Amino acid sequence: MRELRAAAPADTLKEAGSVEPSESGGGDSALRASGRRALAAWPLLPAFIFLGIAFVYPVALLLGTSFVDSSGELSTVHYTRLYDSRVVSRVLTITFEIAAWTTVFSVIAAYPVAYLLSTVRGSTRNTLIIWVLMPFWTSFLVRTFAWMVLLGRNGAVNQFLDILGIVDPPTFIYNFSGVMIGMVHALMPLCVLTMLSVMESIDHNLSRAASTLGARPGQAFWRVYFPLSVPGVAAGALLVFITALGFFITPALLGSERETVIVQLIIFQIKDMLNWGFAGAIAVFLLIVALIIFFIYDRLVGLSTLSGGSARAETNAKSNFIGWVGRRLGGLFIEVMARGSDLIGQGMERAFPQRPDKPRRKGGRAAIWATALLVIVFLAVPAFFIIPVSFTEAQFLSWPPRGFSLQWYESVLSNPVWVEAGLRSLLIAISAGGLGMLFGVPAAFYIARKARFKTAMIGFLVSPIIMPNIIIAVSLFYLYARLGLVGTDLGLVIGHTVLAVPYVVVTMIAVLKHYDERLDHAAYTLGANKARTFVHVTFPLMRAGMVAAFMFAFIISFDELTIALFVTGGQVTTLPKKMWDDALLQVSPTLAAVAAMVLVFMTIVILVSELVRRRGVQVQ
C-alpha cells in the first residue's frame, strides 16, 4: 500500500491528525486512559449487547451440547468423531473452495461494473443500478429454477445454440460451473455495491493528476486508482466469501454429486439424526476454520486497508509477517499490472499512432462499457426469464412460455396468504434493516476510527454470517420459547437483525476508510454540534455506503428462509417461507408471478425514491 499513501497524501495527513492515547505511561494515568477508552467505546454497546443476547447466548447453549456425550457427561466424543471422519474435512475443503472461487469470480466481474457506475452520470447510474440489483429481488428458489430451465439440456440457451447449429453444446449445470453461475449471480451485487460505495469517495482528480504527469491510462489506473479502491474490493470479497459459506441450496440444485457443502452435513445431523452435539461440533469447526482464514486474510490484505489503520505504522517483516508478505505481493501485483498495461498502451500507440489534431481516443472507456454491460446482462437474465414465464399457460416453469394467461397472478392476488406474507416480509425486512443500521453503523464508526483489536471485533461481528443459519434458527427457538416470541413478528425481526448487523458493519467500515474526518472537525469549528454535523456533513457524504448497507440488511431479511421456518413455528408466514411451502411438489409459474411482482414493486420503489430525492436536491 506504499502507492496508496504516495498517491493520497490527504489520507496520510488525516491519519496523522488523529491522536491516540499513548500506550506507555504511569499506572494511574494508564488506568484512567483505559477507563476513558472503555467509556468512549459506547458506540459498540448496542451491537455487542444485541448480538450477545440474540446470538452468542442462544448459540453458545446449542454449541455447548457438542462438549457432552449422550449421557450428559463432559466429553470430547463429538470432536473425536469429527477428527476421524473423512467426509467432514473433505466437505469442508469443498465448501471453502466453492466460496473462494465464487469470491474470485464475483470480484473480477463486479469491479468493472462498479467502476463504470462510479463514473457515469446520475441518471444513467441509477438505471444501471436497478439492473445490478435484479438478482436481489428474484427469490433464491425461483432464481435457481430459472437457471435450471435456462441452462438445462433442453433449456433456452441450448435451444439458441441449436439454432446456431452447435450440435454438442457444453453442459452448463449439474457440475461446478453450474454452482459458480448460480452463486456468482446471487452474490455479485454485494460486491458491486460495496465497491461502488468506496469508489464514489475516490477523487478522480488524482487519476487526472497522474495523467498530467505523463502516466498512460493503465499506469494511472493501477498505481493511483486501484490502490484507492482496494478497501471496497477487500470488504466486498469478505462479504461474498462468508455469505457463500452458508449457501447450500444452489450447490444442491445446480451442482454435481461432488459439490456437497458443510451446511448439508450440519442439517443432516440436526434433522435426520437429532444429534445436535455432533452438528454443534461441525459448526464449531467451521467457525474456527473460517475465523482463521479471516485472520490470515486480514493480515494479508490488511484489515488496516479495511479500517484505515495502514498509515499509522509501517509494517515490517518481524511484527506482522503475513501483512508484510501481503504488501510485497500486492506491490508486485500492481507493478506487474501497471507495467503490463503500459506495454500494451505503448504497443497500441505504435501500431495506431495518435494524431495530435484529433481528440484522444477513448478505447479503454468503450472496453469498460462493454465488459460491464456483459456482466449486467448476466445479472439481469433470470429477471428477463421470469417475467415472460409468469404469463405462461403451462403448468411448469419452461421455456419458451406457452400462450398468454393471467392465471398465476390471479391465484396469487386472490389468495390472502400470499398478500399477507408479502406485506409481512416487507415490514420485517424494513425493520430488520433499520435495526441493523441502528446497531451496525455506530459500531462501524467506532471500529474504523478508534478501536483496538479491530480484527477480533470484526471477526466477532461477522460470525453470525459464518454460523450456519440452521444453528441460529434452532437456538433462537429455545430462547423464544421461554420469552413467548415463537410465531411473533418481533421474533422474526430479531432473528433477521442478527444476520443484518454484519453486512452493515463491513460495508460501513469500507466506506469510512475514505471518509475525511477533518470535514467533521471543520463543521465543529464552525459551531455545529455532533448531531448537526452528522445530518449535514457526515450523512450526505456517507449516503451511498449507508444505502448499500441498508439494502444488504433489507435483502438478507427479505430472502431469508431457515430462521423463518423455525421461529414462526409455522404460525405466520413470510414470502420465502410461503414460496418454499408452495414448491413442495413443483415450482410452478405461481412463484414466477410472485417473483415478477416483487421485482416490479422494488424497481418502482427505487425509481420513486430516486425521483423524490432528485426533487429534494433541486429544491435545495
Next chain:
Amino acid sequence: MTKQTKVKFVHRTSRRQFLMASGAGIAVLGLSGTMGSRAFASGQQLVVADPGGPFTDAFGEAFYRPFEEATGHEIRNIAREHQPTSQVRAIVETESYSWDVVIVTQADQVLLDGLGYLEELDWSGEHMDNIMPEARTPVWMGTDVYATVLCYRSDTYGEQGPQSWADFWDVERFPGRRALRRSPIDTLEIALLADGVSPDELYPLDIDRALAKLDEIRPHISVWWTGGAQTSQLLQTGEVDMLPTWNGRAQTVIDSGGPAAIQWNQGLYSIEGWAIPKGNPKADAGREFIRFCADPQRQAAYTDLLAYGPTNLKAYDFISEERARFLPTAPDNLEKMILANQDWWGEHKDDAEERFNEWLLS
C-alpha cells in the same frame, strides 16, 4: 427400538414460567404435568402441522372441515417444514406446544419415538382396527402412503418402458439420461434390487454390495437430485429420461399433461402420519382428531387432490378405479412394492450416510 438417552440443552432449572397463548385464547401458565387431563373442554383449537402446499387443500376437505363439524373443535392448520424433527424436539423440550398434531414420516417417527418425544395414541375403534399393520405404532398413525418409484419419460421409451431397477441399470437396452437421489435412503435399496437381491432378503442392507453396484451406473448419472420439486422439473423438461422419485412428484407432471409414466414394480413405499408431541395439554383432542382421520371415507376424500395412498384400505370402496391406478396402496400397485424398513434405517442412517457421502466424494 433402543431408547437413547436424551440430552436436553436447556436445563429444567433455567426454564421459566412462560405464557403460552393458544389461538383460542387459553392462557396456560406454568408447566404442570396435569394439563392433559383438562383437554376435553369442547371448542378447543387444535394446531395441526401438515406439509403445506396441496396437503392444505386436500386434508382441509378430507379431515379438517368435517372434523370441525363433527366435534365442535376448531382446526388451525399450518405448513410445517419438510422434515420437522428438530421442531418437535424443541417443542417438547421447551414445552411450548405451538403444534398439537403433526405429520411425520415413518422414519422420523422412529427417530422421535426413540428419544421419547411422542405421545401415546388411542387405538380403539373399528376404523383404527382397519389401518394397515405397517402404518400402526403406539405413538403414530399412518395417514398416507407414498412410494419411491421408477419414473420415466413415456415419449422416450413409449410402451416399452423400463420394468425394474435392473432395467434402470441396463444402459444398452434403455439408453437415455438418468438421475439418482443424492442420499443413501432408497438409493441403496434400489442398487441392491438392481443387483438381484430378493425383496425379503433386502434388509439388513449390504452397503458394500450396494455401493459396488452403484459404481456401475455412476458414469451414466447426469443429475444427482436433492429435492422433490427438482425431480418434477427434471422429468417435465426432459432433462433426464428416467429417475427414481416419489410418485406424487411424478403425478404432478402427469396431471399437467407431461409425458411421464410410473413403474410401480419394485417401488419402495413409506408412510407418513399423525403424531402428538409428548406432554401436549391438548393431547386428548389430538387423539380424537387422529381417530377421526382413520375413517376410510375421509381418507378416500383426499385422494382426489393428492396422489397418495390411504392407509385404511377400505377407502378403496370409495375411490374410482381410474384414480386408484395412481395410488400406492391400490391392491395392484401395493403388491408390486416393498416396504422400506425404517427400523433398519433408524439404527444405521448415520453410518449409511457417512459411507454414501464418502463414496460420492471419492
